[in-house]
Structure formats: structure tokens, C-alpha cells
Amino acid sequence: MTGREDDVLARAAVAALTGQLALAPKPGLPDPRDLAARVTRRDHCGMRWSAKALTPGLAAMAAAARRTGEPSPRLRAELGAIGRCTEHSVGLAGGGHRGALWTLGLLVAAAALDPRARGAEVAATAKRIAAHPDRGAPRRPSRGSTVSAKYGAAGARGEARAGFPHVRRALDALAKARSAGAGEAEARLDALLTVMSTLQDTELLHTAGPLGLRHVQSGARGVLDAGGAATRAGAAALDALDADLHARAWSPRGSAGLLAGALFVDSLPPAPARAA
Structure with a gap:
């Protein structure tokens, strides 16, 4: 791979996030x-703007993987250092996307490490990277790790070390919805709901507790059981769930970051042919 290809991977990851x-x-x-609501306009615009600030860091992660050549402790340490610098840059641009950076960073590095990998293969390579501890990480526990320990949830770290099962589930949901004739937006919404229906989202556990998490998971399953976003009944159920969660101020942010990871993996072009 070349530096240009590292940049292409980074831009594809940011496009998945903005998508x-x-x-x-x-x-x-x-x-x-x-964007039509004055109270939240700055928040949403800021998230789109700050997403673009991920590009240099993600390109650096791809370059580190290409240079290292294997999912080693050295690569894991380098990705952690780049990630912390990128978090700082994103904070200056408006903040947000910490969970997405973790997911996309590992998947971008995996795609750079194994250019022929696609789909679940990318997630499997990311798992091998995440298996190593980040020895340079701050010793103070994060809110996510504290919530994970309290409730026994896998959290972002567990998701990565398991090979991103919810990214794989989202990829399967995308393929299923598309094959059933759903439009691209509806297929992506069904993929999001598929993740929401089973993910132990630490953000939801923090704000709503276990009962709230189960409420959200049940609501997401209800939309899918009604036929998904592409059907009239499913769309009505989705609107009702959306109104309910906004009224409660419950946000399944972990699911959003994992959907971005799935959209990135899904966007990778067909693998280059292997030499005879």
C-alpha cells in the first residue's frame, strides 16, 4: 500500500461516519x-464538522499498520498513541466520535494490514490487533470501562476483542435488507436497529440503567419485527421509537459508532485478485 491508499481508507471511514x-x-x-431545530443545530453541524477532523489520524493509523506489517503489541501501542492525539484534534474541532474513532481506527488499520480482507475478515484482523493491551493508555478508568465493570457489559473493548460481532451483524442486516428490495437509507436504518436490538450499549446503561437498555432493545426489535424501515408498519414503529427516545433523552451512541464501522467495511472495493 502507498500513502495515498492510506488516505483513501481514512476518507472512506470518515464518509461512513458522515453517512x-x-x-x-x-x-x-x-x-x-x-438542522431545522435551533436548539440542536450547532450540535449536529458540529458533529459533521468534527468527523472530518478524524481523517489525518485515521490515515496515520493505516500507515502504521502498513509499516508494522503485523497485528503486534507495537502496532497496538502506536494506534493508541495516534488515537489519543486524534481525540485531542477532534476536541478542538467540536468534539464527539470517541466510540467511532475506536471502531474505525481498528478497522482501518485492519484493512491496511490485510488489503485483500473484506467483510468479516476485516473484523477478524481487527480482533487480532485489539487482543494486545495498550500499555500507553491512561490508568484512570473511563466512564465506559466503569459502566462495563458495573453491569458486566462487553463495552467497546470487549466488542473489539470479540471481533466486532455487531459490525458483522450490521453487515448481514445490510445485505438482507438490500436483497429484499429496501432502499439504501432503509437498509442502513435496519442495520442500526439490528445493532440496537442486542448491543449492551454502555452509554444507555449509564443514562438509563439495565431497564432502560432493555426498553431500547425491545423497541428496536419491534421495528424489525414489524417489517423494518422499508415497510409502512415498520416506519410507523420507527417513528414511535424515535419520539420515545428523544423524549427520554436516551441516546444509543454505541450502536451509531458500530454502524459507521459496518458502513466502512461495506464500502471497501472488491478485493484485488491474488497472483497466480
């Missing part, structure tokens, strides 16, 4: 409708 932001209606999550 996730563009979906509507996303239950409890910012979407383009917020």
Missing part, C-alpha cells in the same frame, strides 16, 4: 432533522 450521521430518523440520535 451514518445523514440517516433519519435515527432513534435518540442526531440526524439532519436537527
Whole structure:
């Protein structure tokens, strides 16, 4: 791979993130409708702007993977250092996307490490990277790790070390919805709901507790059981869930970041042919 290809991977990851932001209606999550509401306009615009600030860091992660050549402790440490610098840059640009940076950073590095990998293969390579501890990480526990320990949830770290099962589930949901004739936006919403229906989202556990998490998971399953976003009944159920979560101020942010990861993996072009 070349430096240009590292940049291409980074831009594809940011496009996946902004594509996730563009979906509507996303239950409890910012979407383009917020642009018409003065109270949230700055938040949503800022999230789109700050997403672009991820590009240099993600390109650096791809370059580190290409240079290292294997999912080693050295690569894991380098990705952690780049990630912390990128968090600082994103903070200057408006903040947000910490969970998406973790997911996209590992997947971008995995795609750079194994250019022929696609789909679940990318997630499997990311798992091998995440298996190593980040020895340079701050010793103070994060809110996510504290919530994970309290409730026994896998959290972002557990999701990565398991090979991103919810990214894989989202990829399967995208393929299923598309094959059933759903439009691209509806297929992506169904993928989001598929993640929401089973993910132990630490953000929801923090704000709503276990009962709130189960409420959100049940609501997401209800939309899918009604036929998904592409059907009249499913769309009505989605609107009801969206109104409910916004009223409660519950936000499934972990699901949004994992959907962005799935959209990135889904966007990778067909693998280059292997030499004979």
C-alpha cells in the first residue's frame, strides 16, 4: 500500500461516519432533522464538522499498520498513541466520535494490514490487533470501562476483542435488507436497529440503567419485527421509537459508532485478485 491508499481508507471511514450521521430518523440520535431545530443545530453541524477532523489520524493509523506489517503489541501501542492525539484534534474541532474513532481506527488499520480482507475478515484482523493491551493508555478508568465493570457489559473493548460481532451483524442486516428490495437509507436504518436490538450499549446503561437498555432493545426489535424501515408498519414503529427516545433523552451512541464501522467495511472495493 502507498500513502495515498492510506488516505483513501481514512476518507472512506470518515464518509461512513458522515453517512451514518445523514440517516433519519435515527432513534435518540442526531440526524439532519436537527438542522431545522435551533436548539440542536450547532450540535449536529458540529458533529459533521468534527468527523472530518478524524481523517489525518485515521490515515496515520493505516500507515502504521502498513509499516508494522503485523497485528503486534507495537502496532497496538502506536494506534493508541495516534488515537489519543486524534481525540485531542477532534476536541478542538467540536468534539464527539470517541466510540467511532475506536471502531474505525481498528478497522482501518485492519484493512491496511490485510488489503485483500473484506467483510468479516476485516473484523477478524481487527480482533487480532485489539487482543494486545495498550500499555500507553491512561490508568484512570473511563466512564465506559466503569459502566462495563458495573453491569458486566462487553463495552467497546470487549466488542473489539470479540471481533466486532455487531459490525458483522450490521453487515448481514445490510445485505438482507438490500436483497429484499429496501432502499439504501432503509437498509442502513435496519442495520442500526439490528445493532440496537442486542448491543449492551454502555452509554444507555449509564443514562438509563439495565431497564432502560432493555426498553431500547425491545423497541428496536419491534421495528424489525414489524417489517423494518422499508415497510409502512415498520416506519410507523420507527417513528414511535424515535419520539420515545428523544423524549427520554436516551441516546444509543454505541450502536451509531458500530454502524459507521459496518458502513466502512461495506464500502471497501472488491478485493484485488491474488497472483497466480
